[in-house]
Amino acid sequence: MTNTGNLTSQPQQQPPSxxxxxxxxxxxxxxxxxxxxxxxxxxxxxxxxxxxxxxIRRFEQAALRYYNQGKMGGFLHLYIGQESIxxxxxxxxxxxxxxxxxxxxxxxxxxxxxxxNECMAELFGKRTGCSKGKGGSMxxxxxxxxxxxxxxxxxxxxxxxxxxxxxxxxxxxxxxxFTFLGDGAVNQGVFSESLNLASLWNIPVIFVIENxxxxxxxxxxxSSAIRSCLAQRAEGFNMPWDTVDGANFYxxxxxxxxxxxxxxxxxxxxLLEIFTYRHYGHSVADANAKKxxxxxxxxxxxxxxxxxxxxxxxxxxEGVITAEDAEEIDRAAKQEAADSAAFAEASxxxxxxxxxxxxxxxxxxxxPTSKYGRYFFGDDVxxxxxxxxxxxx
Amino acid sequence: xxxxxYRKALNDAFVEEILRDENVIIMGEEVAEYNGAYKxxxxxxxxxxDRRIIDTPxxxxxxxxxxxxxxxxxxxxxxxxxxxxxxxxAYDQLVNNxxxxxxxxxxxxxxxxxxxxxxxxxxxxxxTHSHTPENMLANIPGLKVVCPATAYxxxxxxxxxxxxxxxxxxxxxxxxxxxxxxxxxxxxTIPLGVADIKREGTDISFIAFGRAVxxxxxxxxxxxxxxxxxxxxLDLRSIRPLDEDSILxxxxxxxxxVVVEENKPFxxxxxxxxxxxxxxxxxxxxxxxxxxxxxxxxxxxSPPIEKLQLPTPxxxxxxxxxIL
Numbered sequence: 099m100t101n102t103g104n105l106t107s108q109p110q111q112q113p114p115s116x117x118x119x120x121x122x123x124x125x126x127x128x129x130x131x132x133x134x135x136x137x138x139x140x141x142x143x144x145x146x147x148x149x150x151x152x153x154i155r156r157f158e159q160a161a162l163r164y165y166n167q168g169k170m171g172g173f174l175h176l177y178i179g180q181e182s183i184x185x186x187x188x189x190x191x192x193x194x195x196x197x198x199x200x201x202x203x204x205x206x207x208x209x210x211x212x213x214x215n216e217c218m219a220e221l222f223g224k225r226t227g228c229s230k231g232k233g234g235s236m237x238x239x240x241x242x243x244x245x246x247x248x249x250x251x252x253x254x255x256x257x258x259x260x261x262x263x264x265x266x267x268x269x270x271x272x273x274x275x276f277t278f279l280g281d282g283a284v285n286q287g288v289f290s291e292s293l294n295l296a297s298l299w300n301i302p303v304i305f306v307i308e309n310x311x312x313x314x315x316x317x318x319x320x321s322s323a324i325r326s327c328l329a330q331r332a333e334g335f336n337m338p339w340d341t342v343d344g345a346n347f348y349x350x351x352x353x354x355x356x357x358x359x360x361x362x363x364x365x366x367x368x369l370l371e372i373f374t375y376r377h378y379g380h381s382v383a384d385a386n387a388k389k390x391x392x393x394x395x396x397x398x399x400x401x402x403x404x405x406x407x408x409x410x411x412x413x414x415x416e417g418v419i420t421a422e423d424a425e426e427i428d429r430a431a432k433q434e435a436a437d438s439a440a441f442a443e444a445s446x447x448x449x450x451x452x453x454x455x456x457x458x459x460x461x462x463x464x465x466p467t468s469k470y471g472r473y474f475f476g477d478d479v480x481x482x483x484x485x486x487x488x489x490x491x
Numbered sequence: 492x493x494x495x496x497y498r499k500a501l502n503d504a505f506v507e508e509i510l511r512d513e514n515v516i517i518m519g520e521e522v523a524e525y526n527g528a529y530k531x532x533x534x535x536x537x538x539x540x541d542r543r544i545i546d547t548p549x550x551x552x553x554x555x556x557x558x559x560x561x562x563x564x565x566x567x568x569x570x571x572x573x574x575x576x577x578x579x580x581a582y583d584q585l586v587n588n589x590x591x592x593x594x595x596x597x598x599x600x601x602x603x604x605x606x607x608x609x610x611x612x613x614x615x616x617x618x619t620h621s622h623t624p625e626n627m628l629a630n631i632p633g634l635k636v637v638c639p640a641t642a643y644x645x646x647x648x649x650x651x652x653x654x655x656x657x658x659x660x661x662x663x664x665x666x667x668x669x670x671x672x673x674x675x676x677x678x679x680t681i682p683l684g685v686a687d688i689k690r691e692g693t694d695i696s697f698i699a700f701g702r703a704v705x706x707x708x709x710x711x712x713x714x715x716x717x718x719x720x721x722x723x724x725l726d727l728r729s730i731r732p733l734d735e736d737s738i739l740x741x742x743x744x745x746x747x748x749v750v751v752e753e754n755k756p757f758x759x760x761x762x763x764x765x766x767x768x769x770x771x772x773x774x775x776x777x778x779x780x781x782x783x784x785x786x787x788x789x790x791x792x793s794p795p796i797e798k799l800q801l802p803t804p805x806x807x808x809x810x811x812x813x814i815l
Binding site: 198227228229230231232233234237239240241242246247248249250251254256257258259260261262263264265266268275287288291292294295298455456457458459460462467470471472473474475 | 516542547548550552553554555556557558559560561562563564565566583584587588592593594595596597598599600601632633635655656657682683684685729731732733734735763
């Protein structure tokens with residue numbers, strides 16, 4: 099496992115400082131472990147968080163191996179290095195809180211409870227995939243788990259998260275929507291528009307920038323006029339904001355919980371920026387992953403800013419787990435990932451006819467009105483999708 | 492039967508659907524306090540208040556996207572584009588999100604949203620405000636597109652669009668808002684994908700949608716009076732789904748067809764219809780299928796010239812006479 103390192107070893111020196119100058123803490127204490135939201139955690143919960151992070155990492159490493167074997171097409175945007183964020187988010191959700199994210203979505207999907215099988219099968223383009231092989235890596239959805247995707251266009255999901263939270267407020271439901279985006283997405287117009295609407299209308303939405311320092315190959319320093327802090331942009335919209343160290347699981351939980359509380363209690367939005375780092379490229383096809391940043395930088399972050407390593411060490415120090423427990427958790431995650439690949443491999447591809455399903459509700463549900471008019475065009479549309487009433491004589 | 496304007500018919504549709512379904516909301520620029528830039532939502536805010544009728548800042552991308560998110564949760568947002576011309580700043584939201592989320596989620600998520608507003612030229616507002624993007628949006632599997640030509644159709648189609656579980660793009664016309672037609676007082680809906688014969692005829696078929704239907708009706712009257720030719724006018728009403736049966740039926744009846752639209756010709760709806768006819772009813776044709784459309788340049792400002800840029804009864808007649 100040369101690409102994962104020994105996660106149980108202790109860091110030998112201090113991690114590099116996150117590149118944030120200003121910080122306006124919204125959490126009650128700097129000692130995040132003492133925050134009531136963390137104090138109330140049971141040992142089982144703490145172990146579960148570690149397990150979830152391992153599951154994401156081992157799932158994606160398995161996916162990477164099969165990608166490189168040609169088992170899947172397109173893009174594969176790996177979340178490795180950022181796992182604490184998705185897992186911590188799901189850990190603070192209450193029953194009416196929702197999640198939506200961008201295209202680096204495998205971590206969020208697994209964290210909300212989607213199975214490795216359905217996710218891996220989707221990557222393989224199989225019918226048993228979460229989207230029946232129609233969405234692919236960037237488009238995982240599980241509305242039954244209040245996870246609304248999985249969106250491919252940078253910042254395209256930001257107004258959707260706003261709309262989900264709007265609907266909650268409209269119906270008088272005490273809930274919120276965590277809306278994730280990358281550091282590249284902050285420069286899209288629709289994100290600024292969404293911030294304005296969220297604050298103007300007091301929408302219970304929490305925008306979370308997962309700042310991994312690179313929008314594809316363009317560093318933060320080359321893309322943002324305010325280089326030290328992205329969350330500070332919230333001030334232009336009269337919105338509370340904060341920065342978060344993504345490697346500190348307690349801190350991530352504290353600040354997410356504080357933002358969630360603001361959404362629930364005051365129906366006010368928050369902009370959080372979580373400092374994190376992706377160990378791999380923008381996508382697997384990112385041949386320049388080591389050109390726009392140095393090998394040394396990547397290694398430094400793996401050593402000192404790896405959320406799994408940090409959380410595991412925390413649990414070891416707290417005496418919650420032993421090194422053997424950690425190995426067992428890791429082993430189980432690897433086995434689950436391997437099993438999911440076998441499941442995906444054994445599954446069928448969708449048929450060509452299924453290409454036409456899931457486009458229109460009327461057609462899928464064979465409603466009486468679906469017989470009016472033609473929904474699909476071209477010479478290869480299967481007969482069952484065509485109106486057979488052409489009375490040309 | 493009372494005569495009401497196209498504008499009032501739409502307004503009535505909103506009132507009925509807002510009263511029928513708690514999930515229906517109306518959102519857009521100036522739709523509430525201002526009563527609508529074209530007064531289509533007049534009186535709704537006063538009657539239903541801030542919760543149901545919502546003024547937005549000028550942020551089309553965000554409020555169309557907000558509509559998609561709210562629709563995923565089961566609301567039925569009716570989003571006004573002050574002009575359909577403004578959809579281009581929200582194109583990603585409409586196409587990638589409203590259009591494709593159902594598909595990309597394997598059918599797990601529906602987007603029951605209406606995006607509506609005027610899409611027409613002929614008002615001397617220049618190229619930026621005169622777009623008719625029905626062909627572009629009908630090109631997106633997952634979206635539906637309707638273009639009502641009369642008050643009766645506008646109301647019936649709008650009510651159906653609001654109840655539809657997919658996103659429907661309703662393209663209205665500012666030049667029709669003040670026009671009056673008979674509209675029954677009792678409730679009715681019109682299914683999407685059903686064309687309507689607006690004038691029965693035997694000699695040639697004019698196939699059109701939106702305001703071009705009225706142009707065809709005028710042309711048909713003139714042809715009758717001056718040339719003794721009896722033209723049939725088929726109003727498609729809905730572009731996607733498309734009532735292909737009615738198209739083929741009228742062609743097999745008259746054996747001649749002119750497709751008329753106010754959009755530009757290149758890759759327009761007329762091209763789709765003409766291709767369909769030649770493919771499926773070639774033997775029924777006694778002449779080539781001809782097309783009349785807006786003249787193929789950006790919408791010109793100059794008022795008298797813009798009138799001529801759009802299809803006129805004279806141009807329709809001229810084309811018709813070429814194949815009669």
